[in-house]
Amino acid sequence: MKLELGKIKINDIQFAEKTYVKDHVLYVNKEEVEALVLEDDKLLGCSLDIARPGDKTRITPVKDVIEPRVKVKGGEIFPGMIGKVTPPAGEGRTHALDGCCVVTVGRIVGFQEGVIDMSGPAADYCPFSKTVNLCVVIEPKEGLETHVYEKAGRMAGLKVAAYLGEAGRDIEPDTLETFETKPIFEQAQMYPDLPKVGYVHMLQSQGLLHDTYYYGVDAKQFVPTFMYPTEIMDGAIVSGNCVAPCDKVTTYHHFHNPVIEDCYKHHGKDINFMGVILTNENVFLADKERHSDMVAKLAEWMGLDGVLITEEGYGNPDTDLMMNCRKVEQKGVKVVLITDEFPGKDGKSQSLADTCDEATALASCGQGNATLHFPAMDKVIGTMDYIESQIGGWAGCVNEDGSFEAELQIIIASTIANGFNCLAAKGY
């Protein structure tokens, strides 16, 4: 499967009479976007705002972050959610508006929506402090059931991203990269002397607002399967969860999965990247056992020499992480884990909720319990009403001037457990 990915560099977003891209600026027709969001009768209000890197602006509570993309050739973007499921994603040509994002904002569904600061100390920890963000602030109907509200928010973000992506359809991209993974035997033959490497991608699927979708299928309902890495670049995987903000794999991060990106960089040099084993993080023991067995079976069947495993969330999914690690290693396949740590505010407790002897190699994505001072901002997009109860905050953590103390956990994707950031932890 082969995909051409064209990136159109976007340096700014401005509101205008119509939606288009010119000279690296995305112009947005506000009314059209608002009308698109309000097509959903679950939502009463929608307002748009723009946040730029360096602004003294805080965005919270953030639900999802999505990069606008469009399929120029072959398939449709966000298959199973916005686009048709067939032909499958991951082939043809896709254009991305690189450097800008859609950020969905609105009063909290759970406690698990986070903060993006566009400047100040927290900006160092958040990838979206460096992108130009179109914030879509939604207002749900009174008394809306939480799961219905989550879905309405999720779909609003995807619709707006797909709508904005259309503006890049006929623009000549600044860069054009080709990614290709061949069918298993051909791929193995391509670099016979290099070790065959796979990626075990664990999707958050604990349910009850902790869901992820693959071609529109709720991830807790599938069994582990093979995925071509390029499928993810067309939105085959979409976030629908309210996991702790620091750990949230946003839809943006699925587009930009760092393990897939970096495996392609090493592909043909020191590894032969064979593809992705997609699995989930279900809460029932039988699911955990069955699916870790299946992951190991697939790793063996693909003839892999090594795998990288990532998780989304902490605590319960640590058990899936360790089961996958142990069973894959027992098949004779070398494993490196990528995850973040939660050793308590003083950093002295155990970092993970589970462990196994086979977990000899782990790349840390930092520890989420470290606290940080968040200075007051000139502008808040959304509301600060929930800071004290959002994950990472605590009763009394907000000061009168609007500044607050909180754990890194409250920042969107600050310790994301797939290796997207440079943040790491070491023993002192």
Next chain:
Amino acid sequence: MAKYKIVHYINQFFAGIGGEEKADYKPEVREEALGPGTALVDALGEDFELAATIICGDNYFGENLDEATDTIIEMVKKYEPDVFVAGPAFNAGRYGVACGTICKAVEERLGIPVVTAAYEENPGVDMFRKDVIIVKTGDSAATMRKVLPYMVNIIKKMAAGEEILGPEEENYHERGIRVNYFAKERGSERAIQMLVKKMKGEPFETDLPMPKFDRVPPAPAIKDIKHAKIAVVTSGGVVPVGNPDHIESSNATKFGIYSIEDMDEMTPDKFTTIHGGYDRQFVMENPNLVVPLDVLREMEKDGEFGELVNFFCTTTGTGTATGSAAKFGDEIGKILTEKEHVDGVILVST
């Protein structure tokens, strides 16, 4: 500029008082540098003065732990030092434990920065490495000259309030404290490089050596359930509406104890959940889903078990440090066994 003051703790041997036969020597203050203290003062230079040396026999300290600690704390307090130094203890076991104990107490009770030094096999190292910076030494006093520059460097930084760097840079025993830093390359890239090495059989360094977990064996089965006293403990974050003790929605630092006396069920007007790790909607509508009071009362009335304890203990399980969880467990366990004499506990996780 006023000089920084240090107070130095040593044992009877390094004070030149005597060996094993003087190990029951009681705490004593001398306002002069003694033994290793003289070299320390020379190396620290003129910005520092040694206000006092506190001497205590190793056996006396070990056999009168609380009393010796209290006495020494009072002695230290009087001099208001900027830094408290103990040892080095090298491979002297009792001395190492004394240095660790007194350092930990000085830091906790007086808020004064502390440093000591010991050999890695000294039992004091494993007991106190989490709490105290313990500079690495060889197994005998012959290594004093090597150790001194590292101790001096740390003392100077502590006095000036400067950042103490990692164990490799500063040559101390790793405390096992996980500290963030920005690596040169992102996690995915570092992981791939690690995997390439691992597949080749080359040495690699993991970011997180796997800890050994405590495993608690399950208690034996209750023999006489009909007369058993049962309590409910949950990590599901169920609290009275308004969360009176401000238990956190993640990484809890406390637990609560709440009455269920004269209640037949948990009602949503009285109880809610503040847990941040699961979808709360159903529990907010029906808190019995996590604290199953409705069913337990029925069973109690039907005589299926003896008696239900008239309160439940609760905290938030998500993101809660294992250190906090162990502490809560000890405290809750004590209340339920020593005060309530329960026969069994229903632990409701979420």
